[in-house]
Amino acid sequence: MALELIKGNEAVAETALRVGLVSYFGYPITPQTELLEYLSARMPELGRAFVQAESELGAVNMVYGAACTGLRTMTSSSSPGISLMQEGISYMAGTEVPAVVVNVVRGGPGLGNIAPSQADYTQIVHGGGHGEYHLIVLAPASVQEAVDLTGLAFDLAEKYRMVVCLLMDGFLGQMMEPVELPEFKPVNLSAPSWAIGSENKDKKVILTSININPPAQEIFNVKMMTRWQEVEKNEVRYKGYYLEDAEYVVVGYGTAGRIALTSVRAAREKGIKIGLLRPITLAPYPVDVLNDLADKAKGFLVVEMNNGQMLDDVTSIVAKRAPIHFYGRMGGMVPYPDEISTAIEEMINSEPDVNRDARGVWLAKMRELVGTGA
């Protein structure tokens, strides 16, 4: 199949169509808007449902309704819009309905800016909305991977009756790369028996997130946690680069992971035994591989486009078996490979100290870097 040169946002949109998206509901926000624009033309063309909603609140609740029909539905937004969508995401989790939410993350907090960022990691991976629930979170590092993970997102959402978040950033949304798109699959309009309006149900269906009696709510929560254990067992995905003989390990996902790979390769050329662990599922997190690496590595460098949100997870897994270093840029700033190379050099040249304050050391350097403003 021929490669096509296509923008990340549009590639995700076209892939969603090809894997049988039945309905899309969204709201314009940079740097995600091309996804909505693309589907505004393509969905009606194919006789499928598209609504530009009145707000992200409207959009996510339309998705909630559509998800209750059991047919493939999605929305997309960027950070401030995703904050508004947390209501519907929590309700969908509490109703056990499948949906795909794309977050093309931008710099924040507040209105922030429209530049690439990973500042929504904690919000998406560790909660976001009220109550206790998990999302499956997929973090691509290229447009091709965004395409591949879009198809997977729908499959996983349906398999586990969960919300799956495709966590991108402004770079991945805006960047054009040659990709191979999947074959056009027919739309599946045969709804599962749990869905409203389904031809396959044998009794009245009620879909709600209410469990007014606490014992019933607890039973539901136990069921959700048990399902999440299954997800943790079956769905961990990551990519390792040069890890076989690595003495040092860089951990980074998405765009930060991709940039870090350039620095890791440069270090390898200098003879440094270093590898990269790039988590693809941020939830479930690749705990086991990191655990194994922590037993043998001399040091870890976590690279992110935020203030060290995944750093906290890595710190908890490594559990003081090896020193941890951190390099991050915030506010929509993206690290250059040479910045990460410098951080690698510093890790290798520093006295090993498993108790070092990775974030504190980094923040002191950041104050110098950004100057008097901070």
Add this chain to the structure above:
Amino acid sequence: MLDTDVKILYERPLGFTETTTHYCPGCTHGVAHRLIAEVLQEMGELNNTIGVAPVGCAVFAYNYFAFDFVEAAHGRAPAMATGIKRTLPHKTVFTYQGDGDLASMGMGEIVAAAARGEQITVIFINNTNYGMTGGQMAPTTLPGQKTSSSPLGRDVETQGYPIRTAELISSLDGASYVVRRSLHDARNIRQAKKALRTAFEVQKQGMGFSFVELLSTCPTNWGMTPVNARLWLKDYMIPQYPIGDFKVSTAVEELAKGG
């Protein structure tokens, strides 16, 4: 036994499940539910209908109707109904919402759904307060009316004016049928049923967005007997919220004549 023809005058509609409701004695939610069940039965739509329940006193409405139901977040029922209707366009989809849900929290969603001409039916219960949380002031609370969060009576200078929702919705081009009826006596209840029938027919014929506001009583939170509550509705609510047809599109007019 008398040897005569037996004629059933009153029975549980087929659209109801065999259960008791949690509604307070004298509350008109039960009347509104019954009218919906009767209309959908008469239209043969019981097996083709999906309801969207609100947050508020009718949060458990899904337990009382015998067809598929979902439960929306507070105020978002029109958005949820939009998602369902756009996915399953041949289903009859309605929302059942109170005044706190629809006219306060969900004003954005209801206005947008009406403006889009969404092919759904909205049943709006106006009882001038937040029933479920214990009778707080709602957007529909009358000037001077005492509630648990306007204990001195609603002061319009600081707490604003009541919203005439049906009139507001009727100003939108996307809305095809927007009326207000009352549930305070038998005559008005019959007229409310007729309006509900028209509203659901509008949806079935693909004629656009239909909206029926039903003036309702809340004896518990108003601190009145059911009878006095109905009299209060008649004497105080109807002057503020006149019964009437605020938007009937030409096509719907034809439909109503034909029906």
